[in-house]
Amino acid sequence: MLVGWVYGYSPIKRRSVHKLGIWKIRCPVGNVVVKGYLSAIKTRSDNPITYDVTIIGAGIAGSCFAAALGSFEIFKNLKIAVVDPNDIKDVANWIPPTDSFNTGAWKYTYADRVMPYSKVVVTDFLGQGSLNFADLISEGVSSEHPAFLIENSNLHSACAKALIHNNNSNITFFQGKVVNFSSFDSSNSTTSHNYSDNASSLTFPQILLSSNQTIRSKLVVAADGSNSLIRRYANIPSSSLSYNQFGLVANLVFDQLNQTAFQRFLPTGPIAILPLSNGFANLVWSIDSHYVDKLKNVSDITFIKLVNMAFRYQNYSDFEYILNSIHHDGSLPESLDLDQEFNWRINSQNQNGSFSTLINSFNEPIQLPPLVMDITPNSRQGFPLRISNSKKYYSSRIALIGDAAHTMHPLAGMGFNSGVTDSIQLCSLLKNAILTGSDIGSKEYVLKPYNDKRYSQNVLLQAAVDHTFLLFQSQNKMVTCSRGILMNLLNKFPLIKNNIVKSIMY
Numbered sequence: 001m002l003v004g005w006v007y008g009y010s011p012i013k014r015r016s017v018h019k020l021g022i023w024k025i026r027c028p029v030g031n032v033v034v035k036g037y038l039s040a041i042k043t044r045s046d047n048p049i050t051y052d053v054t055i056i057g058a059g060i061a062g063s064c065f066a067a068a069l070g071s072f073e074i075f076k077n078l079k080i081a082v083v084d085p086n087d088i089k090d091v092a093n094w095i096p097p098t099d100s101f102n103t104g105a106w107k108y109t110y111a112d113r114v115m116p117y118s119k120v121v122v123t124d125f126l127g128q129g130s131l132n133f134a135d136l137i138s139e140g141v142s143s144e145h146p147a148f149l150i151e152n153s154n155l156h157s158a159c160a161k162a163l164i165h166n167n168n169s170n171i172t173f174f175q176g177k178v179v180n181f182s183s184f185d186s187s188n189s190t191t192s193h194n195y196s197d198n199a200s201s202l203t204f205p206q207i208l209l210s211s212n213q214t215i216r217s218k219l220v221v222a223a224d225g226s227n228s229l230i231r232r233y234a235n236i237p238s239s240s241l242s243y244n245q246f247g248l249v250a251n252l253v254f255d256q257l258n259q260t261a262f263q264r265f266l267p268t269g270p271i272a273i274l275p276l277s278n279g280f281a282n283l284v285w286s287i288d289s290h291y292v293d294k295l296k297n298v299s300d301i302t303f304i305k306l307v308n309m310a311f312r313y314q315n316y317s318d319f320e321y322i323l324n325s326i327h328h329d330g331s332l333p334e335s336l337d338l339d340q341e342f343n344w345r346i347n348s349q350n351q352n353g354s355f356s357t358l359i360n361s362f363n364e365p366i367q368l369p370p371l372v373m374d375i376t377p378n379s380r381q382g383f384p385l386r387i388s389n390s391k392k393y394y395s396s397r398i399a400l401i402g403d404a405a406h407t408m409h410p411l412a413g414m415g416f417n418s419g420v421t422d423s424i425q426l427c428s429l430l431k432n433a434i435l436t437g438s439d440i441g442s443k444e445y446v447l448k449p450y451n452d453k454r455y456s457q458n459v460l461l462q463a464a465v466d467h468t469f470l471l472f473q474s475q476n477k478m479v480t481c482s483r484g485i486l487m488n489l490l491n492k493f494p495l496i497k498n499n500i501v502k503s504i505m506y
Protein backbone atom coordinates (compact mmCIF):
# COMPACT_ATOMS: atom_id res chain seq x y z
CA MET A 1 0.00 0.00 0.00
CA LEU A 2 1.28 3.44 -0.89
CA VAL A 3 0.57 6.18 1.57
CA GLY A 4 0.98 9.70 0.36
CA TRP A 5 0.92 13.06 2.02
CA VAL A 6 1.80 16.64 1.37
CA TYR A 7 4.77 18.00 3.23
CA GLY A 8 4.69 21.48 4.61
CA TYR A 9 6.27 23.68 7.20
CA SER A 10 3.64 26.03 8.48
CA PRO A 11 0.59 24.79 10.38
CA ILE A 12 -1.52 26.81 7.95
CA LYS A 13 -0.31 24.77 5.00
CA ARG A 14 -0.85 21.53 6.85
CA ARG A 15 -4.38 22.53 7.77
CA SER A 16 -5.20 23.47 4.20
CA VAL A 17 -3.88 20.11 3.08
CA HIS A 18 -6.02 18.25 5.57
CA LYS A 19 -9.05 20.03 4.20
CA LEU A 20 -8.43 18.43 0.83
CA GLY A 21 -9.36 15.02 2.17
CA ILE A 22 -8.23 11.52 1.30
CA TRP A 23 -8.42 9.97 -2.14
CA LYS A 24 -7.91 6.46 -3.45
CA ILE A 25 -6.81 5.16 -6.79
CA ARG A 26 -6.07 1.71 -8.12
CA CYS A 27 -3.01 1.53 -10.35
CA PRO A 28 -3.38 -0.72 -13.38
CA VAL A 29 0.31 -1.62 -13.29
CA GLY A 30 1.16 -3.79 -10.35
CA ASN A 31 -2.36 -3.51 -8.98
CA VAL A 32 -1.22 -1.22 -6.19
CA VAL A 33 -3.69 0.68 -4.07
CA VAL A 34 -2.71 4.28 -3.61
CA LYS A 35 -4.11 6.17 -0.70
CA GLY A 36 -3.19 9.65 0.28
CA TYR A 37 -4.03 13.28 0.67
CA LEU A 38 -4.79 15.13 -2.50
CA SER A 39 -1.77 17.13 -3.41
CA ALA A 40 -1.89 20.82 -2.66
CA ILE A 41 0.18 21.35 -5.80
CA LYS A 42 -2.41 19.79 -8.03
CA THR A 43 -4.90 22.43 -7.05
CA ARG A 44 -2.55 25.13 -8.35
CA SER A 45 -1.67 23.67 -11.75
CA ASP A 46 -3.85 21.33 -13.76
CA ASN A 47 -1.37 20.11 -16.33
CA PRO A 48 1.79 18.86 -14.71
CA ILE A 49 4.56 17.91 -17.11
CA THR A 50 5.93 14.47 -16.36
CA TYR A 51 9.66 13.72 -16.40
CA ASP A 52 11.73 10.65 -15.71
CA VAL A 53 14.37 12.47 -13.68
CA THR A 54 14.09 15.95 -12.19
CA ILE A 55 17.21 17.50 -10.72
CA ILE A 56 16.47 20.23 -8.21
CA GLY A 57 19.44 22.60 -8.01
CA ALA A 58 21.99 23.18 -10.74
CA GLY A 59 24.83 24.11 -8.44
CA ILE A 60 28.05 22.26 -9.01
CA ALA A 61 26.65 18.90 -7.82
CA GLY A 62 23.35 19.13 -9.71
CA SER A 63 24.86 20.35 -12.97
CA CYS A 64 27.62 17.76 -12.74
CA PHE A 65 25.02 14.99 -12.30
CA ALA A 66 22.90 16.41 -15.14
CA ALA A 67 25.95 16.63 -17.41
CA ALA A 68 26.77 13.00 -16.57
CA LEU A 69 23.23 11.90 -17.49
CA GLY A 70 23.53 13.92 -20.69
CA SER A 71 26.79 12.31 -21.68
CA PHE A 72 25.73 8.63 -21.58
CA GLU A 73 23.86 7.15 -24.52
CA ILE A 74 21.86 4.91 -22.20
CA PHE A 75 20.12 7.94 -20.64
CA LYS A 76 19.21 9.56 -23.98
CA ASN A 77 15.65 8.24 -23.80
CA LEU A 78 15.06 9.67 -20.36
CA LYS A 79 13.12 12.89 -20.15
CA ILE A 80 15.14 15.03 -17.76
CA ALA A 81 14.33 18.35 -16.07
CA VAL A 82 16.81 20.60 -14.26
CA VAL A 83 15.48 23.33 -11.94
CA ASP A 84 17.47 26.25 -10.55
CA PRO A 85 16.71 29.93 -9.93
CA ASN A 86 19.90 30.90 -11.79
CA ASP A 87 20.10 31.00 -15.58
CA ILE A 88 22.21 28.07 -16.76
CA LYS A 89 23.45 30.19 -19.69
CA ASP A 90 24.95 32.73 -17.28
CA VAL A 91 26.80 29.91 -15.54
CA ALA A 92 28.00 28.50 -18.87
CA ASN A 93 29.16 31.94 -20.01
CA TRP A 94 31.41 32.43 -16.99
CA ILE A 95 34.45 34.43 -18.01
CA PRO A 96 37.59 34.43 -15.91
CA PRO A 97 38.03 37.80 -14.21
CA THR A 98 40.42 39.37 -16.73
CA ASP A 99 40.91 42.62 -14.89
CA SER A 100 41.67 41.13 -11.52
CA PHE A 101 45.25 39.97 -11.96
CA ASN A 102 48.46 41.28 -13.46
CA THR A 103 48.67 41.94 -17.20
CA GLY A 104 48.16 39.02 -19.54
CA ALA A 105 47.37 36.63 -16.77
CA TRP A 106 44.14 35.29 -18.16
CA LYS A 107 44.98 35.00 -21.84
CA TYR A 108 45.09 31.22 -21.55
CA THR A 109 42.17 28.98 -22.23
CA TYR A 110 40.18 27.72 -19.28
CA ALA A 111 41.89 24.35 -19.51
CA ASP A 112 45.09 26.14 -18.57
CA ARG A 113 43.43 27.03 -15.31
CA VAL A 114 43.32 23.40 -14.31
CA MET A 115 46.36 22.54 -12.24
CA PRO A 116 47.53 18.99 -11.66
CA TYR A 117 48.88 18.57 -8.15
CA SER A 118 52.45 17.51 -8.05
CA LYS A 119 53.20 17.72 -4.38
CA VAL A 120 51.49 18.62 -1.12
CA VAL A 121 53.37 19.97 1.90
CA VAL A 122 51.43 19.70 5.17
CA THR A 123 52.81 21.30 8.31
CA ASP A 124 51.67 21.70 11.89
CA PHE A 125 52.28 25.07 13.56
CA LEU A 126 52.22 23.87 17.18
CA GLY A 127 53.55 20.33 16.79
CA GLN A 128 56.26 21.44 14.34
CA GLY A 129 55.57 18.43 12.19
CA SER A 130 55.92 18.33 8.43
CA LEU A 131 54.75 15.88 5.81
CA ASN A 132 55.70 16.07 2.14
CA PHE A 133 53.43 14.14 -0.18
CA ALA A 134 55.44 13.76 -3.36
CA ASP A 135 54.07 13.34 -6.83
CA LEU A 136 52.85 9.77 -7.36
CA ILE A 137 53.86 9.98 -11.02
CA SER A 138 57.48 10.89 -10.35
CA GLU A 139 57.50 8.21 -7.64
CA GLY A 140 56.40 5.71 -10.29
CA VAL A 141 53.32 4.78 -8.25
CA SER A 142 50.74 6.11 -10.68
CA SER A 143 50.63 6.90 -14.39
CA GLU A 144 48.23 9.78 -13.94
CA HIS A 145 47.98 12.78 -11.66
CA PRO A 146 46.17 11.88 -8.44
CA ALA A 147 44.40 15.24 -8.22
CA PHE A 148 43.73 18.48 -10.02
CA LEU A 149 42.91 21.91 -8.76
CA ILE A 150 40.16 23.70 -10.62
CA GLU A 151 38.16 26.75 -9.66
CA ASN A 152 34.59 26.03 -8.65
CA SER A 153 33.32 28.50 -11.30
CA ASN A 154 35.43 26.93 -14.03
CA LEU A 155 34.07 23.43 -13.37
CA HIS A 156 30.52 24.63 -12.78
CA SER A 157 30.63 26.56 -16.04
CA ALA A 158 32.05 23.54 -17.88
CA CYS A 159 29.17 21.37 -16.63
CA ALA A 160 26.66 24.01 -17.71
CA LYS A 161 28.32 24.25 -21.15
CA ALA A 162 28.19 20.48 -21.49
CA LEU A 163 24.47 20.61 -20.71
CA ILE A 164 23.79 23.33 -23.24
CA HIS A 165 26.10 22.31 -26.07
CA ASN A 166 25.98 18.52 -26.02
CA ASN A 167 22.78 18.37 -28.00
CA ASN A 168 20.87 17.17 -24.97
CA SER A 169 17.40 17.61 -26.43
CA ASN A 170 16.05 15.34 -23.69
CA ILE A 171 17.09 17.81 -20.96
CA THR A 172 14.89 20.80 -20.17
CA PHE A 173 16.07 23.62 -17.94
CA PHE A 174 13.54 25.41 -15.76
CA GLN A 175 14.69 28.71 -14.34
CA GLY A 176 12.87 29.05 -11.06
CA LYS A 177 12.67 27.89 -7.49
CA VAL A 178 10.84 24.93 -6.09
CA VAL A 179 8.17 26.44 -3.87
CA ASN A 180 6.16 23.35 -3.00
CA PHE A 181 6.64 19.63 -3.18
CA SER A 182 4.58 16.54 -2.53
CA SER A 183 5.41 12.89 -2.70
CA PHE A 184 3.88 9.52 -1.91
CA ASP A 185 5.35 6.82 0.22
CA SER A 186 5.84 4.16 -2.40
CA SER A 187 8.21 2.19 -0.21
CA ASN A 188 6.50 -1.08 -1.04
CA SER A 189 6.49 -0.52 -4.77
CA THR A 190 9.05 -2.09 -7.05
CA THR A 191 6.80 -2.17 -10.07
CA SER A 192 7.64 -0.48 -13.32
CA HIS A 193 5.63 2.65 -14.10
CA ASN A 194 5.27 4.47 -17.36
CA TYR A 195 4.72 8.19 -17.15
CA SER A 196 2.23 8.08 -20.00
CA ASP A 197 0.09 6.10 -17.64
CA ASN A 198 -1.83 8.78 -15.78
CA ALA A 199 -2.78 6.60 -12.86
CA SER A 200 0.74 5.48 -11.99
CA SER A 201 2.26 8.88 -12.66
CA LEU A 202 -0.09 10.23 -9.98
CA THR A 203 2.13 8.46 -7.49
CA PHE A 204 5.19 10.41 -8.66
CA PRO A 205 6.41 13.35 -6.59
CA GLN A 206 5.01 16.68 -7.72
CA ILE A 207 7.04 19.85 -7.75
CA LEU A 208 5.58 23.33 -7.94
CA LEU A 209 7.93 25.95 -9.33
CA SER A 210 7.91 29.68 -8.63
CA SER A 211 6.85 30.10 -12.28
CA ASN A 212 3.66 28.21 -11.31
CA GLN A 213 4.60 25.27 -13.54
CA THR A 214 4.14 21.82 -12.06
CA ILE A 215 6.44 18.90 -12.73
CA ARG A 216 5.86 15.25 -11.94
CA SER A 217 8.86 13.01 -11.88
CA LYS A 218 9.60 9.32 -11.53
CA LEU A 219 12.77 10.26 -9.71
CA VAL A 220 13.67 13.56 -8.06
CA VAL A 221 17.36 14.21 -7.44
CA ALA A 222 17.74 16.84 -4.74
CA ALA A 223 20.95 18.79 -5.32
CA ASP A 224 19.67 21.97 -3.73
CA GLY A 225 22.49 22.50 -1.27
CA SER A 226 22.98 22.21 2.46
CA ASN A 227 19.65 23.89 3.31
CA SER A 228 17.83 21.54 0.94
CA LEU A 229 14.14 22.34 0.71
CA ILE A 230 13.43 18.96 -0.87
CA ARG A 231 15.12 17.19 2.05
CA ARG A 232 12.88 19.08 4.45
CA TYR A 233 9.74 18.42 2.41
CA ALA A 234 10.69 14.75 2.35
CA ASN A 235 10.99 14.81 6.15
CA ILE A 236 14.53 13.44 6.05
CA PRO A 237 16.21 14.56 9.28
CA SER A 238 19.70 16.00 8.99
CA SER A 239 22.09 16.39 11.90
CA SER A 240 24.36 19.38 11.68
CA LEU A 241 27.09 20.86 13.84
CA SER A 242 28.83 24.17 13.37
CA TYR A 243 32.63 24.25 13.55
CA ASN A 244 32.33 27.86 14.75
CA GLN A 245 34.70 28.61 11.93
CA PHE A 246 34.57 30.33 8.58
CA GLY A 247 36.31 29.23 5.43
CA LEU A 248 37.91 32.43 4.16
CA VAL A 249 38.80 32.18 0.48
CA ALA A 250 40.86 34.59 -1.65
CA ASN A 251 42.84 34.69 -4.89
CA LEU A 252 46.53 35.22 -4.30
CA VAL A 253 49.34 36.15 -6.67
CA PHE A 254 52.90 34.87 -6.37
CA ASP A 255 56.11 35.66 -8.19
CA GLN A 256 56.62 32.03 -8.93
CA LEU A 257 54.63 29.00 -7.83
CA ASN A 258 54.97 25.44 -9.01
CA GLN A 259 52.57 22.53 -8.67
CA THR A 260 53.00 22.28 -4.92
CA ALA A 261 50.09 22.86 -2.55
CA PHE A 262 50.81 24.00 1.01
CA GLN A 263 48.69 23.50 4.10
CA ARG A 264 49.60 24.54 7.62
CA PHE A 265 47.52 23.57 10.63
CA LEU A 266 47.08 26.46 13.04
CA PRO A 267 45.19 25.99 16.33
CA THR A 268 42.59 28.36 14.84
CA GLY A 269 42.19 26.12 11.78
CA PRO A 270 44.20 25.12 8.70
CA ILE A 271 45.41 27.57 6.06
CA ALA A 272 46.02 26.27 2.54
CA ILE A 273 47.55 27.66 -0.64
CA LEU A 274 46.30 25.76 -3.68
CA PRO A 275 48.21 26.66 -6.85
CA LEU A 276 46.52 27.58 -10.10
CA SER A 277 48.42 28.43 -13.26
CA ASN A 278 50.70 31.40 -13.92
CA GLY A 279 51.59 32.16 -10.32
CA PHE A 280 48.02 32.42 -9.06
CA ALA A 281 46.63 30.41 -6.19
CA ASN A 282 43.49 29.96 -4.16
CA LEU A 283 43.71 30.53 -0.46
CA VAL A 284 41.41 28.59 1.86
CA TRP A 285 41.90 29.77 5.42
CA SER A 286 39.65 28.09 7.97
CA ILE A 287 39.54 30.41 10.92
CA ASP A 288 37.65 30.67 14.20
CA SER A 289 34.54 32.83 13.81
CA HIS A 290 35.75 35.65 16.07
CA TYR A 291 38.71 36.32 13.75
CA VAL A 292 36.84 36.29 10.46
CA ASP A 293 35.67 39.92 10.49
CA LYS A 294 39.18 41.10 11.25
CA LEU A 295 40.60 39.12 8.34
CA LYS A 296 37.88 40.27 5.99
CA ASN A 297 38.25 43.92 6.99
CA VAL A 298 42.03 44.35 7.01
CA SER A 299 43.54 46.04 3.96
CA ASP A 300 44.81 43.85 1.12
CA ILE A 301 48.40 44.72 2.05
CA THR A 302 47.88 43.71 5.67
CA PHE A 303 46.12 40.51 4.62
CA ILE A 304 49.06 39.51 2.41
CA LYS A 305 51.43 40.05 5.33
CA LEU A 306 49.23 37.96 7.63
CA VAL A 307 49.19 35.05 5.17
CA ASN A 308 52.98 35.20 4.88
CA MET A 309 53.27 35.26 8.66
CA ALA A 310 50.84 32.34 9.06
CA PHE A 311 53.15 30.14 6.99
CA ARG A 312 56.46 31.43 8.36
CA TYR A 313 56.21 32.15 12.04
CA GLN A 314 57.80 29.51 14.24
CA ASN A 315 55.97 30.37 17.48
CA TYR A 316 52.22 30.43 17.48
CA SER A 317 52.00 32.90 20.37
CA ASP A 318 53.74 35.54 18.19
CA PHE A 319 51.18 35.09 15.46
CA GLU A 320 48.27 34.96 17.90
CA TYR A 321 49.45 38.23 19.43
CA ILE A 322 49.20 39.92 16.03
CA LEU A 323 45.77 38.45 15.25
CA ASN A 324 44.48 39.59 18.63
CA SER A 325 45.92 43.09 18.16
CA ILE A 326 43.89 43.74 14.99
CA HIS A 327 40.67 45.65 15.60
CA HIS A 328 37.36 44.22 14.37
CA ASP A 329 37.08 46.91 11.71
CA GLY A 330 40.41 45.69 10.33
CA SER A 331 42.46 48.64 11.52
CA LEU A 332 45.78 48.11 13.28
CA PRO A 333 46.89 49.72 16.53
CA GLU A 334 49.33 52.55 15.89
CA SER A 335 51.96 50.74 17.91
CA LEU A 336 51.92 47.75 15.55
CA ASP A 337 54.18 47.99 12.51
CA LEU A 338 53.65 44.71 10.65
CA ASP A 339 56.68 45.08 8.37
CA GLN A 340 58.97 45.72 11.28
CA GLU A 341 57.34 42.91 13.27
CA PHE A 342 57.63 40.43 10.39
CA ASN A 343 61.25 41.23 9.56
CA TRP A 344 62.29 41.17 13.19
CA ARG A 345 60.61 37.79 13.86
CA ILE A 346 61.96 36.17 10.74
CA ASN A 347 65.46 37.46 11.41
CA SER A 348 65.39 36.19 14.96
CA GLN A 349 64.05 32.80 13.76
CA ASN A 350 66.69 32.40 11.06
CA GLN A 351 70.25 33.37 11.68
CA ASN A 352 70.75 34.08 7.98
CA GLY A 353 67.55 36.12 7.71
CA SER A 354 66.24 33.82 5.01
CA PHE A 355 62.48 33.81 4.45
CA SER A 356 62.60 30.23 3.32
CA THR A 357 63.75 28.47 6.46
CA LEU A 358 61.58 26.94 9.12
CA ILE A 359 62.45 23.80 11.01
CA ASN A 360 60.38 20.89 12.24
CA SER A 361 60.73 19.20 15.63
CA PHE A 362 63.42 16.90 14.13
CA ASN A 363 65.44 20.03 13.30
CA GLU A 364 64.92 19.46 9.59
CA PRO A 365 64.06 22.33 7.23
CA ILE A 366 60.42 22.66 6.18
CA GLN A 367 59.61 23.62 2.62
CA LEU A 368 57.76 26.93 2.61
CA PRO A 369 55.51 28.48 -0.03
CA PRO A 370 56.94 31.50 -1.83
CA LEU A 371 55.91 34.88 -0.44
CA VAL A 372 52.47 36.15 -1.45
CA MET A 373 52.97 39.24 -3.62
CA ASP A 374 49.44 40.37 -4.39
CA ILE A 375 45.77 39.57 -3.94
CA THR A 376 42.80 39.99 -6.27
CA PRO A 377 40.83 42.97 -4.95
CA ASN A 378 37.53 41.99 -3.29
CA SER A 379 38.28 38.29 -3.64
CA ARG A 380 38.02 37.58 0.09
CA GLN A 381 34.82 35.74 0.98
CA GLY A 382 33.85 33.84 4.12
CA PHE A 383 31.67 30.73 4.35
CA PRO A 384 30.42 29.29 7.65
CA LEU A 385 31.71 25.75 8.13
CA ARG A 386 29.50 22.90 9.31
CA ILE A 387 29.51 19.16 9.34
CA SER A 388 26.12 17.74 8.46
CA ASN A 389 24.70 14.43 7.41
CA SER A 390 21.19 13.42 6.44
CA LYS A 391 19.77 10.43 8.26
CA LYS A 392 19.38 8.73 4.90
CA TYR A 393 20.00 9.83 1.33
CA TYR A 394 16.63 8.86 -0.09
CA SER A 395 12.92 8.89 0.38
CA SER A 396 10.08 7.80 -1.86
CA ARG A 397 11.36 8.51 -5.42
CA ILE A 398 13.83 11.06 -4.04
CA ALA A 399 17.63 10.85 -3.90
CA LEU A 400 19.81 13.42 -2.15
CA ILE A 401 23.22 14.26 -3.62
CA GLY A 402 26.00 16.74 -2.82
CA ASP A 403 25.60 19.19 0.03
CA ALA A 404 21.88 18.37 0.22
CA ALA A 405 23.01 15.02 1.64
CA HIS A 406 26.23 15.88 3.49
CA THR A 407 28.74 18.63 4.21
CA MET A 408 32.16 18.51 5.83
CA HIS A 409 35.10 20.69 6.82
CA PRO A 410 37.07 21.80 3.73
CA LEU A 411 40.47 20.88 5.21
CA ALA A 412 40.75 17.84 2.95
CA GLY A 413 38.96 19.42 -0.04
CA MET A 414 36.56 16.49 -0.19
CA GLY A 415 33.12 18.17 0.02
CA PHE A 416 32.26 18.38 -3.65
CA ASN A 417 34.45 15.35 -4.42
CA SER A 418 32.10 13.38 -2.26
CA GLY A 419 29.19 14.83 -4.26
CA VAL A 420 30.84 13.58 -7.45
CA THR A 421 30.99 10.07 -5.99
CA ASP A 422 27.26 10.39 -5.21
CA SER A 423 26.64 11.18 -8.89
CA ILE A 424 28.82 8.32 -10.13
CA GLN A 425 27.05 5.84 -7.85
CA LEU A 426 23.56 7.07 -8.72
CA CYS A 427 24.32 7.07 -12.46
CA SER A 428 25.59 3.52 -12.26
CA LEU A 429 22.45 2.31 -10.45
CA LEU A 430 20.20 4.14 -12.92
CA LYS A 431 22.08 2.47 -15.77
CA ASN A 432 21.48 -0.95 -14.21
CA ALA A 433 17.81 -0.15 -13.63
CA ILE A 434 17.36 0.78 -17.29
CA LEU A 435 19.24 -2.32 -18.49
CA THR A 436 17.10 -4.61 -16.33
CA GLY A 437 13.84 -2.80 -17.14
CA SER A 438 13.34 -1.73 -13.52
CA ASP A 439 11.71 1.44 -12.29
CA ILE A 440 14.37 4.17 -12.09
CA GLY A 441 12.66 5.50 -8.96
CA SER A 442 12.50 2.14 -7.26
CA LYS A 443 13.59 1.86 -3.68
CA GLU A 444 14.80 -1.70 -4.10
CA TYR A 445 16.89 -1.32 -7.25
CA VAL A 446 18.08 2.27 -7.09
CA LEU A 447 17.44 4.29 -3.96
CA LYS A 448 18.29 1.90 -1.17
CA PRO A 449 21.43 0.51 -2.86
CA TYR A 450 22.50 4.12 -3.49
CA ASN A 451 21.98 4.95 0.17
CA ASP A 452 23.70 1.78 1.40
CA LYS A 453 26.78 2.50 -0.68
CA ARG A 454 27.13 6.23 -0.17
CA TYR A 455 25.98 6.62 3.42
CA SER A 456 28.64 4.39 4.96
CA GLN A 457 31.39 5.83 2.74
CA ASN A 458 30.44 9.37 3.68
CA VAL A 459 30.23 8.64 7.38
CA LEU A 460 33.77 7.22 7.25
CA LEU A 461 35.07 10.19 5.26
CA GLN A 462 33.35 12.72 7.51
CA ALA A 463 34.71 10.98 10.60
CA ALA A 464 38.25 11.01 9.16
CA VAL A 465 38.03 14.71 8.28
CA ASP A 466 36.41 15.63 11.58
CA HIS A 467 38.98 13.73 13.65
CA THR A 468 41.81 15.34 11.71
CA PHE A 469 40.28 18.73 12.48
CA LEU A 470 39.96 17.92 16.19
CA LEU A 471 43.44 16.41 16.39
CA PHE A 472 45.06 19.54 14.97
CA GLN A 473 42.94 21.89 17.05
CA SER A 474 44.25 20.50 20.28
CA GLN A 475 46.79 22.68 22.06
CA ASN A 476 47.55 20.01 24.68
CA LYS A 477 51.37 19.70 24.87
CA MET A 478 51.30 15.88 24.80
CA VAL A 479 49.05 15.86 21.74
CA THR A 480 50.99 18.52 19.83
CA CYS A 481 54.33 16.82 20.56
CA SER A 482 53.03 13.40 19.55
CA ARG A 483 51.45 14.57 16.32
CA GLY A 484 54.65 16.46 15.39
CA ILE A 485 56.75 13.37 15.99
CA LEU A 486 54.25 11.19 14.13
CA MET A 487 54.21 13.49 11.09
CA ASN A 488 57.99 13.79 10.99
CA LEU A 489 58.37 10.01 11.34
CA LEU A 490 55.76 9.29 8.70
CA ASN A 491 57.58 11.68 6.39
CA LYS A 492 60.46 9.22 6.33
CA PHE A 493 58.36 6.40 4.86
CA PRO A 494 57.41 7.23 1.26
CA LEU A 495 55.69 3.88 0.75
CA ILE A 496 53.21 4.49 3.57
CA LYS A 497 52.67 8.09 2.42
CA ASN A 498 51.98 6.97 -1.14
CA ASN A 499 49.47 4.43 0.10
CA ILE A 500 47.71 7.11 2.15
CA VAL A 501 47.45 9.35 -0.92
CA LYS A 502 46.26 6.46 -3.08
CA SER A 503 43.57 5.47 -0.60
CA ILE A 504 42.27 9.05 -0.52
CA MET A 505 42.41 9.65 -4.26
CA TYR A 506 41.12 6.46 -5.80
Ligand SMILES: Cc1cc2nc3c(=O)[nH]c(=O)nc-3n(C[C@H](O)[C@H](O)[C@H](O)COP(=O)(O)OP(=O)(O)OC[C@H]3O[C@@H](n4cnc5c(N)ncnc54)[C@H](O)[C@@H]3O)c2cc1C
Nearest residue numbers: 057059060061177178224225247402403410413415416417
Ligand atom coordinates in the same frame (compact mmCIF):
# COMPACT_ATOMS: atom_id res chain seq x y z
C1 LIG B 1 35.63 27.37 1.99
C2 LIG B 1 35.25 26.12 1.27
C3 LIG B 1 36.19 25.43 0.51
C4 LIG B 1 35.85 24.24 -0.14
N1 LIG B 1 36.80 23.58 -0.84
C5 LIG B 1 36.49 22.41 -1.45
C6 LIG B 1 37.47 21.69 -2.18
O1 LIG B 1 38.62 22.09 -2.26
N2 LIG B 1 37.10 20.54 -2.78
C7 LIG B 1 35.84 20.05 -2.71
O2 LIG B 1 35.57 18.99 -3.28
N3 LIG B 1 34.87 20.72 -2.03
C8 LIG B 1 35.17 21.88 -1.40
N4 LIG B 1 34.20 22.56 -0.71
C9 LIG B 1 32.83 22.03 -0.68
C10 LIG B 1 32.06 22.42 -1.96
O3 LIG B 1 32.18 23.81 -2.18
C11 LIG B 1 30.60 22.04 -1.82
O4 LIG B 1 30.51 20.68 -1.45
C12 LIG B 1 29.84 22.24 -3.14
O5 LIG B 1 29.96 23.56 -3.59
C13 LIG B 1 28.36 21.91 -2.94
O6 LIG B 1 27.71 21.98 -4.17
P1 LIG B 1 26.14 21.65 -4.28
O7 LIG B 1 25.81 21.80 -5.73
O8 LIG B 1 25.83 20.37 -3.60
O9 LIG B 1 25.41 22.79 -3.42
P2 LIG B 1 25.27 24.34 -3.75
O10 LIG B 1 26.50 24.88 -4.35
O11 LIG B 1 24.76 24.97 -2.50
O12 LIG B 1 24.14 24.42 -4.89
C14 LIG B 1 22.78 24.29 -4.62
C15 LIG B 1 21.99 24.75 -5.84
O13 LIG B 1 20.60 24.52 -5.59
C16 LIG B 1 19.86 25.66 -5.98
N5 LIG B 1 18.66 25.72 -5.14
C17 LIG B 1 18.59 25.94 -3.81
N6 LIG B 1 17.31 25.95 -3.40
C18 LIG B 1 16.56 25.72 -4.50
C19 LIG B 1 15.16 25.61 -4.74
N7 LIG B 1 14.26 25.74 -3.76
N8 LIG B 1 14.74 25.37 -6.00
C20 LIG B 1 15.62 25.22 -7.03
N9 LIG B 1 16.95 25.31 -6.85
C21 LIG B 1 17.41 25.56 -5.62
C22 LIG B 1 20.80 26.84 -5.76
O14 LIG B 1 20.45 27.94 -6.60
C23 LIG B 1 22.16 26.24 -6.14
O15 LIG B 1 22.43 26.43 -7.51
C24 LIG B 1 34.53 23.74 -0.05
C25 LIG B 1 33.56 24.44 0.69
C26 LIG B 1 33.92 25.61 1.35
C27 LIG B 1 32.89 26.34 2.16
